[in-house]
Amino acid sequence: MSEWFGIFGIIIAAAVVGGGSIGCLGAYIVGMRIPFIGIAISHAAMLGSVAGYLLHLPIFPCALGVSLLSAWILGGFFSPAMKVHSDTHTSILFSVMMGLVFLGMGLMKNDVSPLLGMMWGNLLFVNIKNLFIMILLAVIFAIVCLIFHKELKSILFSPDLARASGINVGRIIKLFLVIAAAIIAANLNIVGGLLLYSLLTCPAAAAYEIGGNLRSVIILSAIFGVASAAGGFAISYQFNLPTGSCIALLSAFIYAAAHLNARTHPGV
Amino acid sequence: MTLLEFHDVGLNIGERALLENINLSIRQGEFLSILGPNGAGKSSLMSLMSLTWKPTKGLLKIFGEDAQKFSVKQINQRRRRIGLVPQQVHFNWAVPLTVYEVVEMAQIGMDKAERFPKSEEKRLIESSLEQMGIQSLSRRPYRSLSGGERQKVQLARALAQQPEILILDEPTAGLDMDWQERLVQLITNLYRRYSLTVILATHITGHIPPCCSRIILLGSGRIIADGKPSEVLNVKYLSKLYNCPLEIYERNGRTHCIATGDFDE
Numbered sequence: 001m002s003e004w005f006g007i008f009g010i011i012i013a014a015a016v017v018g019g020g021s022i023g024c025l026g027a028y029i030v031g032m033r034i035p036f037i038g039i040a041i042s043h044a045a046m047l048g049s050v051a052g053y054l055l056h057l058p059i060f061p062c063a064l065g066v067s068l069l070s071a072w073i074l075g076g077f078f079s080p081a082m083k084v085h086s087d088t089h090t091s092i093l094f095s096v097m098m099g100l101v102f103l104g105m106g107l108m109k110n111d112v113s114p115l116l117g118m119m120w121g122n123l124l125f126v127n128i129k130n131l132f133i134m135i136l137l138a139v140i141f142a143i144v145c146l147i148f149h150k151e152l153k154s155i156l157f158s159p160d161l162a163r164a165s166g167i168n169v170g171r172i173i174k175l176f177l178v179i180a181a182a183i184i185a186a187n188l189n190i191v192g193g194l195l196l197y198s199l200l201t202c203p204a205a206a207a208y209e210i211g212g213n214l215r216s217v218i219i220l221s222a223i224f225g226v227a228s229a230a231g232g233f234a235i236s237y238q239f240n241l242p243t244g245s246c247i248a249l250l251s252a253f254i255y256a257a258a259h260l261n262a263r264t265h266p267g268v
Numbered sequence: 269m270t271l272l273e274f275h276d277v278g279l280n281i282g283e284r285a286l287l288e289n290i291n292l293s294i295r296q297g298e299f300l301s302i303l304g305p306n307g308a309g310k311s312s313l314m315s316l317m318s319l320t321w322k323p324t325k326g327l328l329k330i331f332g333e334d335a336q337k338f339s340v341k342q343i344n345q346r347r348r349r350i351g352l353v354p355q356q357v358h359f360n361w362a363v364p365l366t367v368y369e370v371v372e373m374a375q376i377g378m379d380k381a382e383r384f385p386k387s388e389e390k391r392l393i394e395s396s397l398e399q400m401g402i403q404s405l406s407r408r409p410y411r412s413l414s415g416g417e418r419q420k421v422q423l424a425r426a427l428a429q430q431p432e433i434l435i436l437d438e439p440t441a442g443l444d445m446d447w448q449e450r451l452v453q454l455i456t457n458l459y460r461r462y463s464l465t466v467i468l469a470t471h472i473t474g475h476i477p478p479c480c481s482r483i484i485l486l487g488s489g490r491i492i493a494d495g496k497p498s499e500v501l502n503v504k505y506l507s508k509l510y511n512c513p514l515e516i517y518e519r520n521g522r523t524h525c526i527a528t529g530d531f532d533e
Contacts, residue, residue, distance in 0.1 A: 166348035166377025
């Protein structure tokens with residue numbers, strides 16, 4: 001009985017920490033209008049996992065390393081001097097990562113189920129070590145958000161005005177993306193690389209639909225993230241369905257409800 | 269004291285020259301207007317002055333230092349000494365910032381060591397809002413404001429930076445006549461009250477306030493004339509600048525310009 005509580009305690013804690021931190025991260029990513037970056041970084045983490053698997057290296061450090069590298073590269077493209085929009089660079093990076101992931105998987109001769117788990121996600125894969133890393137990163141992320149709250153708020157509102165006010169937009173975006181990459185890599189087990197996108201975007205989009213100010217948007221986004229992850233897991237457990245799919249669909253349902261609410265109760 | 273110096277400055281984007289052979293120096297306390305038609309290069313010149321872009325030719329000195337050699341940190345430090353009101357603010361509609369939060373952005377870019385105490389920051393923001401007459405809007409979402417109110421907020425934000433130079437890039441663009449007049453009056457009052465250096469870009473002569481001490485006529489990326497308003501605001505220069513026949517008349521110390529429509533066949 002206590003073992004059952006131990007396992008489920010870790011899973012529920014992972015759902016709360018992961019859903020909350022990704023939901024909160026999504027509020028910034030959606031606000032900056034760069035949601036595609038989440039999927040590119042999650043695929044970079046998957047590439048790191050594949051590389052680690054092929055080279056017989058520890059998987060998480062490899063996933064973390066490649067996702068951090070991709071975030072650093074993408075951070076360099078957020079400049080007004082760039083001729084091509086950052087979304088285009090993100091798409092290029094995404095397609096390269098995706099190509100390399102499938103190439104790596106094609107080269108594997110052994111059992112690829114742990115990697116498929118990373119692709120589709122399963123909260124049952126989360127262990128106490130994963131949970132500790134997730135909590136640590138969530139705390140670091142919260143501290144960075146608190147320290148740079150006003151800078152991030154300004155960048156979300158208008159990068160041009162932030163620059164004109166003397167804010168080092170490039171440096172803050174790079175720092176933010178690096179932390180985002182670490183959180184995405186650490187949470188890959190929950191929903192998987194393919195569906196993590198939904199947890200990054202849907203709770204945040206729902207929060208923007210109904211939030212009155214940025215603070216409430218961030219808090220609501222974290223709450224919706226927790227509700228999606230924990231609720232999705234509960235549904236998947238109850239009806240024996242894939243966890244990642246349930247989380248993605250529940251987060252989309254929350255967004256649809258928030259959108260309908262905003263349509264029926266319009267305000268400024 | 270000279271704040272900005274342009275020595276044979278040019279700005280190219282690819283093969284296209286946006287600015288050519290710009291020679292100009294702007295002294296502290298000047299009210300300089302840059303007048304030119306659409307596409308003359310006014311916004312490009314403003315972008316160089318506000319350190320948004322770097323010149324591709326020549327030497328640009330800002331506060332006596334070569335702008336080409338600035339590091340990112342130095343650029344951000346110098347930008348804080350320049351209050352920029354852009355022609356149009358591209359803001360994220362989804363992010364519900366209040367007017368107070370937008371004006372507060374002026375204080376955020378400061379280095380931690382340079383920052384004022386919180387109470388002083390608050391006083392500065394409130395004072396800027398008061399100068400613009402928009403204290404009552406401070407809790408309103410920025411996105412709910414009219415175009416004229418937004419421009420006032422941008423002026424308040426630039427002012428809260430306590431700038432040495434105030435750069436106004438067509439601040440009256442897109443506003444109705446009433447708001448245009450109100451903004452011209454506000455800019456005049458600001459210039460008179462503070463010892464600011466003001467640089468105003470416009471394509472409408474009537475928007476140049478009587479306190480303006482110098483006008484540059486900019487056409488096709490080049491300086492056509494540089495002098496006192498009485499020296500450059502005449503039919504000869506203006507018809508050449510706008511490439512159309514026109515008449516001018518004076519009212520309340522301002523020069524207004526009307527295209528007559530008498531084009532040569």
